[in-house]
Every structure is written in structure tokens, then in C-alpha cells.
Amino acid sequence: MRVTVRFFASHREATGLSTYIADVPDGSSAAEVLGSLCGSFPKLKSASVRVAFAINRNHVNPATPLRDGDELALLPPMAGG
Amino acid sequence: MRVTVRFFASHREATGLSTYIADVPDGSSAAEVLGSLCGSFPKLKSASVRVAFAINRNHVNPATPLRDGDELALLPPMAGG
Amino acid sequence: MTKRFSLSSQPLDEHAITAVVSRHDAGGVVTFVGRVRDNARGHDVVALEYEAYPEMAEHVFEQIADEATSRFPIKHVAIHHRSGRLVVGEPSVIVAVSAAHRGAAFEACEYVIDQVKARAPIWKKEFTPDGAVWVDDRP
Amino acid sequence: MTKRFSLSSQPLDEHAITAVVSRHDAGGVVTFVGRVRDNARGHDVVALEYEAYPEMAEHVFEQIADEATSRFPIKHVAIHHRSGRLVVGEPSVIVAVSAAHRGAAFEACEYVIDQVKARAPIWKKEFTPDGAVWVDDRP
Numbered sequence: 313m314r315v316t317v318r319f320f321a322s323h324r325e326a327t328g329l330s331t332y333i334a335d336v337p338d339g340s341s342a343a344e345v346l347g348s349l350c351g352s353f354p355k356l357k358s359a360s361v362r363v364a365f366a367i368n369r370n371h372v373n374p375a376t377p378l379r380d381g382d383e384l385a386l387l388p389p390m391a392g393g
Numbered sequence: 394m395r396v397t398v399r400f401f402a403s404h405r406e407a408t409g410l411s412t413y414i415a416d417v418p419d420g421s422s423a424a425e426v427l428g429s430l431c432g433s434f435p436k437l438k439s440a441s442v443r444v445a446f447a448i449n450r451n452h453v454n455p456a457t458p459l460r461d462g463d464e465l466a467l468l469p470p471m472a473g474g
Numbered sequence: 475m476t477k478r479f480s481l482s483s484q485p486l487d488e489h490a491i492t493a494v495v496s497r498h499d500a501g502g503v504v505t506f507v508g509r510v511r512d513n514a515r516g517h518d519v520v521a522l523e524y525e526a527y528p529e530m531a532e533h534v535f536e537q538i539a540d541e542a543t544s545r546f547p548i549k550h551v552a553i554h555h556r557s558g559r560l561v562v563g564e565p566s567v568i569v570a571v572s573a574a575h576r577g578a579a580f581e582a583c584e585y586v587i588d589q590v591k592a593r594a595p596i597w598k599k600e601f602t603p604d605g606a607v608w609v610d611d612r613p
Numbered sequence: 614m615t616k617r618f619s620l621s622s623q624p625l626d627e628h629a630i631t632a633v634v635s636r637h638d639a640g641g642v643v644t645f646v647g648r649v650r651d652n653a654r655g656h657d658v659v660a661l662e663y664e665a666y667p668e669m670a671e672h673v674f675e676q677i678a679d680e681a682t683s684r685f686p687i688k689h690v691a692i693h694h695r696s697g698r699l700v701v702g703e704p705s706v707i708v709a710v711s712a713a714h715r716g717a718a719f720e721a722c723e724y725v726i727d728q729v730k731a732r733a734p735i736w737k738k739e740f741t742p743d744g745a746v747w748v749d750d751r752p
Contacts, residue, residue, distance in 0.1 A: 318666065320664055320665075320666055320734070320736055321664050321736035321738070321747050322736075322747045324664075362749070366666070366669055366734065369666075369668055369669040369672050370669075370672075371673075371732065385666055385669065385734065387666070387734055388736060388747065388749075389749040389750070390730070390731065390732065390733060390734060390735060390736065391730070391735065391736055391737040391747075391748040391749065391750045392663075392665075392670075392694060392706065392729050392730050392733040392735030392736075392737070393647050393705065393706050393726060393729060393730040393735075399527060401525055401526075401527055401595070401597055402525050402597035402599070402608050403597075403608045405525075443610070447527075447530055447595065450527075450529055450530040450533050451530075451533075452534075452593065466527055466530065466595065468527075468595055469597060469608065469610075470610040470611070471591070471592065471593065471594060471595060471596060471597065472591070472596065472597055472598040472608075472609040472610065472611045473524075473526075473531075473555060473567065473590050473591050473594040473596030473597075473598070474508050474566065474567050474587060474590055474591040474596075488627070488628060488631065489627060489628055492627065492646065496646075496648065496702070500648070500650075501647060501648060501650040502645060502646065502647050502648070503644075503645070503646045503648070504643065504644070504645050504646075504722070505642075505643070505644040505645075505646070506641060506642070506643050506644075506715060506718075506719075507631065507635075507641065507642040507643075507644070508640060508641050508715070509635065509639065509640060509641070509642070511639075511640040511713070563635070574650070576645060576647070576723070576726060577723070579645075580645075580719055580722070580723045583643070583719070584715070584716070584719045587715060
């Protein structure tokens with residue numbers, strides 16, 4: 313299946329990308345997609361030690377499975393305010 | 394001694410006055426001056442069941458003695474905000 | 475330059491009052507704005523008239539601000555209160571507190587407005603469809 | 614008409630945001646304004662750059678406001694946050710909460726800003742005389 317991955321802040325700088333289309337096995341979890349991305353983008357590994365996930369704009373836990381066409385956002389430590 | 398008395402809100406309406414010069418015995422307390430004023434202004438008695446006092450713009454307790462020339466304010470229940 | 479403490483018959487300028495407490499070293503500003511409500515204690519309110527002992531009111535505002543500044547790690551406090559007749563929706567009081575960290579600003583702002591209501595020599599006449607009455611908020 | 618929830622690259626208009634939550638039935642409005650400080654964690658700060666996931670940020674603001682409205686007896690909530698580059702002193706976030714009674718407005722406003730900082734998908738790059746770094750505020 314294909315999911316759209318969004319990178320922000322330190323992740324965006326580590327990958328050089330804001331958006332990336334990932335081909336991953338059906339039913340992959342958010343954490344599993346991150347694992348596969350760290351293979352493609354080695355710098356992402358150290359930049360994503362503390363990461364949160366959102367699927368289709370909602371916070372989710374790392375074990376949540378994705379569906380084809382979902383938008384997965386990797387969220388570095390947030391610092392609004 | 395002479396003190397200047399200030400009336401506000403319900404007290405002002407009860408006495409018909411904003412300011413009043415009172416002749417009172419030397420060393421009278423705030424509460425004693427109020428007692429004497431209730432003699433001069435009968436409507437003030439019921440209007441001042443719950444009253445606070447200020448001397449020269451500072452909150453004081455009712456037993457505080459006045460000095461000649463002081464400004465005594467009778468404060469009905471406050472309702473700022 | 476807007477004053478830090480004021481009792482005034484002029485409309486309150488929220489922006490100017492917030493600006494008084496805002497400094498480059500102050501990360502957060504908490505503001506409380508009290509407005510005339512269209513109802514109170516179950517009846518309609520058409521307008522309010524505030525009467526004050528103005529010379530004492532500004533002095534009490536300053537005392538309250540000094541207390542807040544010694545109790546909480548805050549930077550600056552401003553307190554502005556209206557006098558005269560106000561219609562529904564008009565701001566009657568604005569308290570602004572700045573601090574490096576927001577928790578102290580929230581606590582101090584609430585302390586200040588509580589003390590203003592309890593201790594500032596200000597009185598309020600409520601105009602309802604049935605007449606006018608001096609408000610006694612104390613329990 | 615100003616929106617209740619917004620992430621915007623335009624300067625924040627405190628007066629307009631407060632007005633969004635002010636209604637005739639709301640007696641008190643508590644506002645928190647966060648500004649860029651000239652220092653953080655012991656070093657000087659020259660400017661900040663906020664990056665966000667805008668579509669999600671406004672959605673999270675609305676969720677936080679809904680939570681606040683169900684937890685506290687308040688009327689309305691507005692949350693506006695800046696994106697882009699900000700200089701020292703500029704407002705980065707404004708939260709406004711209206712309520713009939715002020716205690717709930719204070720509690721809810723503090724709840725909302727705490728949640729925005731914890732959960733809104735917004736990041737902040739700090740520019741200091743020595744370089745730039747993405748801020749990680751979490752303990």
C-alpha cells in the first residue's frame with residue numbers, strides 16, 4: 313500500500329523533504345513505517361528518537377495500523393506557544 | 394476636633410450629601426463618629442448596617458481613633474469589577 | 475503613556491493596558507476583562523452605574539499590585555476600572571499581568587481581580603426593567 | 614469576522630480575538646498572550662521561527678476548545694497561533710476564554726494554553742547569536 317508521509321522541523325531538515333510517498337506492506341503500523349523510513353533516510357534515525365505520530369491529522373499511538381492512502385505525519389517534540 | 398466625612402452610593406443617597414464636616418470629641422473612633430452621624434442623619438442607620446471605614450484613603454478597623462483634619466470615608470459593601 | 479492604575483470615566487482601551495505590562499523580558503501576559511452582563515441573579519440588567527472614591531481607588535489598586543508582585547514571580551501589573559454609566563457589553567474592569575512564566579501570571583491575575591472586587595472603594599448601581607438598586611455582592 | 618481557531622502567518626490582532634469570544638451573556642474574558650522573549654534557558658534570543666502542520670493544528674485547537682468547554686462552565690474559546698518568523702516582543706499565541714463567572718475562565722484558559730503547548734503540531738526554531746536550534750521543551 314501507499315501512504316503519504318509528512319516531515320516537519322528537524323525531520324524535514326534531516327530528510328530534505330516535506331512530503332514523501334512510501335510503499336509499505338499492507339497493515340504496517342506507524343512505528344513500522346518509521347522503521348522503513350530510517351532505512352531510506354539514515355539521518356532520520358537520530359532525529360526521531362522522540363517522535364509522535366498522527367494519521368489523517370489525529371494523534372495516534374505508534375502501534376496504529378495504516379490503510380492505503382492514509383497521511384502519516386511524524387511529529388518531533390512539539391513546542392507551540 | 395473636626396473631620397471630613399465622605400459618603401458614597403447608598404450612604405450618599407441616604408444623607409443627600411457627598412461630603413460633611415463633623416465636629417466630634419477628640420480621639421473619637423471611626424465607629425463613634427458613625428454613631429454620631431446616625432443621630433444627625435436617621436436614614437444612615439439602616440443604610441450602614443454593613444459598613445467599612447477608611448481614614449485618609451486607607452482601610453482601617455472601626456476602633457481606629459481619628460485625628461483633627463482626618464478624612465473619614467464610610468464604605469458601603471463594595472462591588473467593583 | 476497609559477497609566478498602570480486608573481479609575482476613569484473614559485472607555486477602557488484593552489490594547490493600551492496590555493501594552494503597559496508587556497516588556498521584552500516578559501514572556502506571557504494574562505488579561506482579565508469584566509464586561510457588563512445582560513443579567514444578574516436571575517433578572518435582566520439594562521445598564522450599570524459605577525460610583526467610586528477615586529483618590530482611594532487608585533491607591534488601593536497600587537497596594538493590590540504590590541502585594542501580587544511580592545507573592546508571585548511576576549513582572550508588571552495594570553489595573554483599570556471604569557466609573558459612570560455603562561451599557562451591556564461594555565468593559566468595566568481590565569487587569570493585566572505579565573510574567574516570564576505563565577503559571578504565575580494566571581495566579582496573580584486572579585488574585586488581583588478578587589482583591590479589587592473585595593477591597594476597592596467602588597460601588598455599582600444596577601438598572602433593571604423594575605428599577606435601580608445598589609449591588610451588595612458579599613455573601 | 615475573525616475565526617475562532619487559526620494558525621496564521623499574519624500578525625495576531627488581540628482585540629479582534631477577544632471580541633470573538635465576547636458576548637452579552639459572557640461576564641468575563643480571560644486572555645493569555647504569549648510573546649517572543651529575548652532570552653531562554655540562559656541565552657539570548659534574537660528571533661523565532663514557527664513551523665506548523667497547519668491543517669492539523671486548527672483541528673487540534675478545536676478539539677482542545679471542545680474539551681475545555683465540556684470540563685469547565687465557560688461560553689466560548691478562541692485560539693490563534695502564529696507561523697513564520699517572529700522578532701522579540703511579537704505575540705506568538707493568543708488564547709481567549711469567556712465565561713459568566715471568572716474562576717472557570719481562568720482555569721479553562723490555563724488548561725487550553727497548556728494543551729496547545731503539549732499537543733498542537735507546531736515547532737519553534739530559536740535564533741541566538743550562536744546559531745539556530747529546534748526547541749525541545751519537553752522534560
